[in-house]
Amino acid sequence: MQIESIIKPDLAVQYRQQGFWSDKTLGQHFDGIVKRYSHKKAIIYKDQELTYRQLEERVNRVAACLIGAGLQKGDVLSVQLPNWPEYIYFFYACIKTGIAFNPIHVPYRKREVEFILRFSDSKAMVIPDQLSGFDFPAMIQEIWPRLPKLKQVWVVGDKVPTGMSPATELLNINKSSPELETTLAPQNPDADAPFLLMYTSGTEADPKGVVHSHNTIGSLGESITKGLGISSKEVVYTPSPFSHAMGILLGPWAAIYWGAQIVIQEAFVPEETLKLIQEHKITFFAGTPSHIVALLQVPNFSQYQLSSLHTFFTGGASCPVEVVREATRRFGCQVCCLYGMTEGVVTYTRLDDSPEVASETVGRPGPGFEINIFDEAGKEVPAGIAGEIVARGASLFLGYYRNPQATQETRSPDGWFLTGDLGYIDQDGNLRIVGRKKDMIIRGGKNIYPIEVEELIYAHPKIVEAALVGMPDHRLGERSCLFVVLKPGEKLTLEEVVEYLTEKGIAKYKLPERLEVRQELPMTPSKKIWKRFLRDEIAKILEKEPPPA
Structure with missing residues (x-):
């Protein structure tokens, strides 16, 4: 397998000199x-x-x-x-x-x-x-x-x-x-040889083949080990599929890299997972926010002894503030929020971060990695200003297999990887995610970042899952449509949602203008809400409806 590396030669030399690449397979x-x-x-x-x-x-x-x-x-x-x-x-x-x-x-x-x-x-x-x-x-x-x-x-x-x-x-x-x-x-x-070929979830188009070497993945293991103080004493569990980056790299690979134990479950069944935590005294849980939500909803949750669990390491999607707080309270453990991509971009909150940092940010890069924020012209912006998240470091992927165009399109001249995600760095150096470029809704020239609304919506007592997407509008270009899954037996109206969000102090133009209730939301194999399908669905619904007056 041959590939032109996205990592500039001078950076490769630097990673070796600094010890982030050990050249050990x-x-x-x-x-x-x-x-x-x-x-x-x-x-x-x-x-x-x-x-x-x-x-x-x-x-x-x-x-x-x-x-x-x-x-x-x-x-x-x-x-x-x-x-x-x-x-x-x-x-x-x-x-x-x-x-x-x-x-x-x-x-x-x-x-x-x-x-x-x-x-x-x-x-x-x-x-x-x-x-x-x-x-x-x-x-x-x-x-x-x-x-x-x-x-x-x-x-x-x-x-x-x-x-x-x-x-x-x-x-x-x-x-x-x-x-x-x-x-x-x-x-x-060879430690620089491609050994892992992982295709992205392809939520927008046919997936791209992400290539990693022994050095890039080894650097990731060292980064998380040092950043979280992980040791061979851990008992690791992940419900994420091993075919997903979080599943394999934070599940069995991480456990074995540390000399720890890995408890395997073929398919995620929330109550069975609680039994596994109790029986095997699991200490480290790596999963998505949807996994945490499902565990918290188990009716007899309080019957299980879960005190062995000290860390929830969650990523794959934005974790709503309310979910982080409830998990911290009911499990009695620290929730560390991860921002990661198959391409190797990783930031995460630390065990000693305050609850506010853990619930509102995705932390800082680990050793050997750096992030920055660029504006639309590709220029660095000051702290507190939102723009595109860019990253580079020792755990960054080599490139996209047989797709040099995609590799070049996502690399800046000085070696930064362009993630396509939006965010800003706060005054303490923590990364705060705003959303994806493609998920951003432009209503009459004003930008709406869905994650801002979704985090508030997740705290609503009737709602289990939520996704805000743009829907076509002949006058404004786009308006906001909110898809939700409700708790059993609940009902919800758009008026209730608007009233709830208004009380939270959100700007009027950010309020959802349509509500769609579903039994479930489409998920990617990596358990992210598949917003592309939701955008397509609401567009098709609108095509069948009479045009607005």
């Missing part, structure tokens, strides 16, 4: 963790428990089989699995062999999967036999004739069709541990 780091914690529990899944030594054995067996199947450094292995231990085996097998790991979201179907497999030139793939009644092998059989570079498909499960191979063969290779180590020794990938 993640496989070498993994080997060191195994030696240090060989008999310690690494993975807990249902009634299965694996020590670090047992995990290493399985990873090495899978790695040796991948090599035996003809995969080489730089080849791409695509994995479309739920949160299962097998996911981790393949992830670390790729890390140790130099094969590029390409996660695919489980909800994706043939259109998205075929696009990603073709665009990434995937040579092999791993899928479940079925999940939630869906036949994954049948999907691959349909699109495989159009994918000439796809040579091998492994299936996790019992139903393996002709032409595909059972994933169990990878774990049953007839080699001793010394033989496996001999097989893997020549691989020794």
Whole structure:
């Protein structure tokens, strides 16, 4: 896999000199963790428990089989699995062999999967036999004739069709541990080599392939470890899919990087998650605001002993102020709010930040990273002034795979990555998010930042979820439409919403001018509200209605 790096050569030299790039591969780091914690529990899944030594054995067996199947450094292995231990085996097998790991979201179907497999030139793939009644092998059989570079498909499960191979063969290779180590020794990938290919959620268009190296991801691990004081004593849990950056990088990868334990749950079921926290004394939870909301709504929440939990690390979407405060109060733990992107942009609040900072900002960059705010002309603006968030640092991605135009369009001449998000830096150096450029509503020439209204709306006693989007208007260009999900048995009118927001002191032009109540809101695979679909939906509704007088 070849890619032109977005990181300028002089910055790469700087990251090495400052120690943010160690030139140590993640496989070498993994080997060191195994030696240090060989008999310690690494993975807990249902009634299965694996020590670090047992995990290493399985990873090495899978790695040796991948090599035996003809995969080489730089080849791409695509994995479309739920949160299962097998996911981790393949992830670390790729890390140790130099094969590029390409996660695919489980909800994706043939259109998205075929696009990603073709665009990434995937040579092999791993899928479940079925999940939630869906036949994954049948999907691959349909699109495989159009994918000439796809040579091998492994299936996790019992139903393996002709032409595909059972994933169990990878774990049953007839080699001793010394033989496996001999097989893997020549691989020794380069720390600058691309190893992770993650496609963005593609909420606006076909997703882009984000490429990371061992150095960029290793820098991210060090940043969070030092910023939050994380140690091997943690028991980590994430409900986020491992195919999402938060799921894999703040779940099993982070836990193993720290020498901690990871508790795995195939699918997020709120009450079952509370049981896991209680049973395994989970200390570190990484998830989205929607996960926190769901846990807080469990009817018998107070029956569970949750005192082991000391940190909620939340990101993937803006976390409303009211949710942060309620989670802090009811769980008795610190909520750290993360601003992150697949591209490697990360800021976060710290454990010693005040509740106000944790609930109103997304904190500061970690070591080796920096952020700034640019105006529309690409010039830096003073603190307190909103503009586009730009970032650069040791954990920034290398570029977009086979898309040099997109890579160049998101890079400033002096190496800043243009995020497309809007925000400002307050007087204490904390980043405050205003919204996305594409989400901003322009009503009669006045800018409305949806997040400002949504944070107030989330505190309404009848509302569970909310999203403010622009709807077409012949006179003003756009007006605001508020989509909401209500608590069971509740009803809500637009008049109530307007009255509520007016009492909060919001400007009149920012008030929603239409209310749409739904049973649920569309979500991306990474559990962000899919606003593009909401904008399309309200536009289609308006097309069918008589034009305003």
